[in-house]
Amino acid sequence: MFFPHNNIIKQLTFNANIGHNHPKVRTMQAIQMTMKLPVTVKLSGKWHIACCPILDVMAQGDTESKAKNNLADALYLFLTSCIERGTLNTVLKEICRA
DSSP: OBOOTTOEEEEEEEEEEEOSSOTTOOSOEEEEEEEEEEOEEEEETTEEEEEETTTTEEEEESSHHHHHHHHHHHHHHHHHHHHHHTOHHHHHHHHHHO
């Protein structure tokens, strides 16, 4: 069972300090982004599975709300990882093409 595709995490805001392990950045920098991302939620047995299809990131929870909160955490970790690896530009360009 899928919930409507127009479920959206209204704003995913994250702050990430980068620089201490990044070879091209010598000073710490704060990055703040606000994104509106599409989210689908399906019920699979007793679990709610939340997915951001545009970034191919998923999470689960025993309620729809918990699944969405877990997805927000997973997206934060994914995007922070992109910043640390220097791949955020590539990921954002892929989103624009989708």
